Amino acid sequence: MWKRLLLIRGAELAVLALLGAIPLLVDNSYVLGLLTLLAIYGILLIGLDVTVGYLGQVNLAQAAFLGLGAYAAGLGVAHFDFGMLAALAMALGVGLLFGTLLAFPALRLEGPQFALATLSFSALSATTLNEWEGLTLGAQGLQVSRPPVLGMTLDAPGFFWLCLLLLALVWLAMRNLLSSQWGRAFEALRDSPIATDAMGVGTYRHKVAGFALASALGGLAGGLYAFNFQYLQPQSFGYDLMVILLLGVVLGGRKSLWGALVGATLIALLPNLLSNRELFQAISAVGLLVAAVAGARGLLRKTTRPFQALAPIVAMGILMAGSLIVENTEDWRKAIFALMLFAVVVGLPEGLMGFAAHFLTKLFRIAPPPLPAAAALDVVLPRQAADGSALLELRDLKRYFGGVKAVDGVSLTVRAGEIHGLIGPNGSGKSTAVNVISGLYVPTGGDMLLRGKALPVGSLFKVARTGVARTFQNLQLFSDLSAVDNVMVALRGVYRTPIPLVLLGLAMGEEQRARAAALALLELVGLQAQARTRARDLTYGDQRFLEIARALARRPELLILDEPAAGLAHPDVNKLIEIIKRIHERGISIILIEHHMDVISELCSVVTVLDGGRIIAAGTADEVKRNPKVIEAYLGMTDDSAGAAAPALAG
Amino acid sequence: MYTLLIVQLAVSGALMGMVYALIAYGFQLTFATSKSINFGQGELVMLSALFSLTLIDTGLPYWLVVPGGMLFGVVLGLFVERAGVRLALEQKSEGWILLTIILGLLGFSAAENIWGRDDRPFPTPIPSDPVHIFGIDVTPLELSVAIGVLAVMGLVELFKRKTLLGKAFEAVSADRDAAQLMGISATRTIQLSYGLSGLVAALAGILVAPITTVGPTMASVLILKAFSVAVVAGLDSGFGVVLIGLFLGALESLTSFYLGSGWREAPGLVLLILALAVRPNGVFGKASIRKV
Numbered sequence A: 001m002w003k004r005l006l007l008i009r010g011a012e013l014a015v016l017a018l019l020g021a022i023p024l025l026v027d028n029s030y031v032l033g034l035l036t037l038l039a040i041y042g043i044l045l046i047g048l049d050v051t052v053g054y055l056g057q058v059n060l061a062q063a064a065f066l067g068l069g070a071y072a073a074g075l076g077v078a079h080f081d082f083g084m085l086a087a088l089a090m091a092l093g094v095g096l097l098f099g100t101l102l103a104f105p106a107l108r109l110e111g112p113q114f115a116l117a118t119l120s121f122s123a124l125s126a127t128t129l130n131e132w133e134g135l136t137l138g139a140q141g142l143q144v145s146r147p148p149v150l151g152m153t154l155d156a157p158g159f160f161w162l163c164l165l166l167l168a169l170v171w172l173a174m175r176n177l178l179s180s181q182w183g184r185a186f187e188a189l190r191d192s193p194i195a196t197d198a199m200g201v202g203t204y205r206h207k208v209a210g211f212a213l214a215s216a217l218g219g220l221a222g223g224l225y226a227f228n229f230q231y232l233q234p235q236s237f238g239y240d241l242m243v244i245l246l247l248g249v250v251l252g253g254r255k256s257l258w259g260a261l262v263g264a265t266l267i268a269l270l271p272n273l274l275s276n277r278e279l280f281q282a283i284s285a286v287g288l289l290v291a292a293v294a295g296a297r298g299l300l301r302k303t304t305r306p307f308q309a310l311a312p313i314v315a316m317g318i319l320m321a322g323s324l325i326v327e328n329t330e331d332w333r334k335a336i337f338a339l340m341l342f343a344v345v346v347g348l349p350e351g352l353m354g355f356a357a358h359f360l361t362k363l364f365r366i367a368p369p370p371l372p373a374a375a376a377l378d379v380v381l382p383r384q385a386a387d388g389s390a391l392l393e394l395r396d397l398k399r400y401f402g403g404v405k406a407v408d409g410v411s412l413t414v415r416a417g418e419i420h421g422l423i424g425p426n427g428s429g430k431s432t433a434v435n436v437i438s439g440l441y442v443p444t445g446g447d448m449l450l451r452g453k454a455l456p457v458g459s460l461f462k463v464a465r466t467g468v469a470r471t472f473q474n475l476q477l478f479s480d481l482s483a484v485d486n487v488m489v490a491l492r493g494v495y496r497t498p499i500p501l502v503l504l505g506l507a508m509g510e511e512q513r514a515r516a517a518a519l520a521l522l523e524l525v526g527l528q529a530q531a532r533t534r535a536r537d538l539t540y541g542d543q544r545f546l547e548i549a550r551a552l553a554r555r556p557e558l559l560i561l562d563e564p565a566a567g568l569a570h571p572d573v574n575k576l577i578e579i580i581k582r583i584h585e586r587g588i589s590i591i592l593i594e595h596h597m598d599v600i601s602e603l604c605s606v607v608t609v610l611d612g613g614r615i616i617a618a619g620t621a622d623e624v625k626r627n628p629k630v631i632e633a634y635l636g637m638t639d640d641s642a643g644a645a646a647p648a649l650a651g
Numbered sequence B: 001m002y003t004l005l006i007v008q009l010a011v012s013g014a015l016m017g018m019v020y021a022l023i024a025y026g027f028q029l030t031f032a033t034s035k036s037i038n039f040g041q042g043e044l045v046m047l048s049a050l051f052s053l054t055l056i057d058t059g060l061p062y063w064l065v066v067p068g069g070m071l072f073g074v075v076l077g078l079f080v081e082r083a084g085v086r087l088a089l090e091q092k093s094e095g096w097i098l099l100t101i102i103l104g105l106l107g108f109s110a111a112e113n114i115w116g117r118d119d120r121p122f123p124t125p126i127p128s129d130p131v132h133i134f135g136i137d138v139t140p141l142e143l144s145v146a147i148g149v150l151a152v153m154g155l156v157e158l159f160k161r162k163t164l165l166g167k168a169f170e171a172v173s174a175d176r177d178a179a180q181l182m183g184i185s186a187t188r189t190i191q192l193s194y195g196l197s198g199l200v201a202a203l204a205g206i207l208v209a210p211i212t213t214v215g216p217t218m219a220s221v222l223i224l225k226a227f228s229v230a231v232v233a234g235l236d237s238g239f240g241v242v243l244i245g246l247f248l249g250a251l252e253s254l255t256s257f258y259l260g261s262g263w264r265e266a267p268g269l270v271l272l273i274l275a276l277a278v279r280p281n282g283v284f285g286k287a288s289i290r291k292v
Helices: A002-025 A029-054 A062-080 A084-106 A111-131 A156-178 A181-191 A193-198 A203-229 A239-252 A257-275 A277-300 A306-325 A329-347 A351-363 A430-437 A460-465 A483-490 A499-503 A508-524 A540-552 A570-585 A597-603 A621-626 A628-635 A642-650 B002-034 B041-057 B062-090 B095-115 B140-162 B164-174 B176-181 B186-212 B220-233 B240-259 B266-278
Strands: A390-401 A404-415 A419-423 A445-450 A468-470 A558-562 A589-593 A606-611 A614-619 B131-133 B136-138
Touching: A002 A029, A002 A156, A029 A062, A029 A156, A029 A181, A029 A203, A029 A239, A029 A257, A062 A084, A062 A111, A062 A203, A062 A239, A084 A111, A084 A203, A084 B266, A111 B095, A111 B220, A111 B266, A156 A181, A156 A203, A156 A257, A156 A499, A181 A193, A181 A203, A181 A483, A193 A203, A193 A460, A239 A257, A239 A329, A239 A351, A239 B095, A257 A277, A257 A329, A257 A351, A277 A306, A277 A329, A306 A329, A306 B062, A329 B095, A390 A430, A390 A589, A404 A419, A404 A430, A404 A445, A404 A589, A404 A606, A404 A614, A419 A430, A419 A597, A430 A558, A430 A589, A460 A468, A468 A540, A483 A508, A483 A540, A508 A540, A508 A570, A540 A558, A540 A570, A570 A589, A570 A597, A589 A597, A597 A621, A606 A621, A606 A628, A614 A621, A614 A628, A621 A628, B002 B041, B002 B136, B002 B140, B002 B164, B002 B186, B002 B220, B002 B240, B041 B062, B041 B095, B041 B186, B041 B220, B062 B095, B062 B186, B136 B140, B140 B164, B140 B186, B140 B240, B164 B176, B164 B186, B176 B186, B220 B240, B220 B266, B240 B266
Parallel strands: A419 A589, A419 A606, A468 A558, A558 A589
Antiparallel strands: A390 A404, A390 A445, A606 A614, B131 B136
């Protein structure tokens, strides 16, 4: 515990002190310029990493936000006579404002459309900076003077220390944020947006917040950029810079503050590394060597595909050959960036820090932080009254897809405390019914009432917030998060700290309580020993149980289990039955969709049978099993052979 | 007289818009099979045009240069698929966005160094003396662009509908997994779509080159507008791109008349962001049903 804290915090302090001390030791304005740029890029890349790393979206607008922030700060000083801090606040504010404005439309989109929206925004902002000559002086460029800070005029080292201080503050704030529920939510929505909504976390608002934050940091970095160079031109913030920034994030390592810092160092130094021919040759030789060794290792151990091993070697080989042939490397700058980026994206997707982190954790044997003791289950999941009152009522519920009547007039009542079985042959409308109830689909007609009040329609998020939780037939876990984090993301009623306090690191107590509660739920489904295992590394059965624990974290009144036994081995089916009984004991009402009749018979007090989108039978499991209509639906038989079919169904 | 001027501007703009439509059509081809597009498509347009110019310089007649340039485009398209797209698709990641941007950058840098940074004229046997149609001046060059665009789009659509290979293409577009279970190789089909996409991009480059001149930056604004057209029309909308292309071309021509030529890119960009906000699947696109 202490060793971990000492090593990680110690390394942060040591780097900060070292960077801060350099201007005292070396009196060289060129070195100072590089260091200042490093600090500014550091802030910029930490922001970019929120979208590229945590949200997993290719964001091509960060260079534009840098430009907007820079012009905002410069114009603030020129027109309003702002001091440095006010101008920086304005730069940050402009980044935040435009980031939010762009986020609302752009973040309804995924992948390529999002990248295109950010690309268009960049082009639009470049056009505006260029053409609005009355304000920005266009291509002619804008002179910016460096204003005083609180009345003090800053010399070059002073300005560098200001940049470094801001970098340290941003670092701390982002570390607090990303290790809180916010950071977990960012990663969760990257892995499964649908489950994030279904767990009541709210995909959209987290995305907007993440992107706005990233843009605000871009704006802040822009303000510093303006006061560092004191001369601005629109074309400095174009596509070229954007590619360099992406290179920084990817090469440094995504989802890592250290990665952003390493990336910032590299891109600050890069122009110098390229301008010296011998140095460049040495770098490409090292690159080729690393690619060859890593590729050969990957191939021998069969951990990488041949393309993944060979392509970086080819790219680095071209770079090496180029460094020997080409006289003026500056002309080939873009190609060099491209080759390096290509090799890293294909061969080292986790970046330098991702690679180094594995290595360092092993070297220093850094243990993960200890887990707290599990909270008492009675606190986490209080017993609910199972009084048999009407909990969920469906009245004539319909959902059509074009001409297909998937659910065609279903009316049923789920009573508090019961396990309500929902069965029917494939294609009978069970899953569609559940998807309508949980808000994935908008009903074509009919009413849904929860405790007499209308259930929200067509929004997973809103339904989740009313106390209905669900699992998914096809697993929708947050596969990159650990088991305990999967549960923590969904916990209801724990995270109350407002975001400014989270940034200040005041959400620690809340985090510990949340973790303890999540562990209690993992214990309930028998996964306490796997709390730290990544969801994707769990066995299939355990993944199913984890989904149930995650749904329970919503503290639901009504839990919908969509074929929880599908694909489970026999021992796991028995375990599942035990888990469902334990949940039922706590008074939680359950809708259970299943094909295994033994599971239904053992657990359900009421069973509804669907076929062709309509209810064909309802009653106890035994009544339903003997119902000729049910037998016909399952087996396609009509008359007196019904009696013989019943045992087959029971199996 | 004033009205005539506006109509004139709108018509020449719309004819330019056909080129955006053709490049956007190239995005649709790959999006249909693989849900991916080449972010470096602009560089593909530009490289094919420069290569064709080199063919002309060697003395090849124009009617051989066109297929030569198109073949070059196919090769580039296949290269992009192999180097930038296939691995990411196999890993079901969106890494192809970054990788195609990177490959585009590599192509741009190569063009700068091989062909130089200057813009050069692209000779063509098609005359550029205007002819009068209903009082509006149209050059045969502009008309050739429109005809070429419609012809190649028609041929590709015909290929998709009438040949076995084309039907495989449609099958993979409709449902990749089902098509694979029927013995159609999705990888080969995606390859084919990138080849075709490269072909139309190269043709777009050759058609537009005499109008815009040829140089490394010739496609950097072209491609933004092609993106706009593709997204506004919908990435799976077929001929919707032609309508939106005509509209956007006319719109930007009028914008540059009223606001100044520096603003001519603005309407496309604003349209794109608006379209994404209001109709993320495009004006002619279909909303897909989320399944779990």
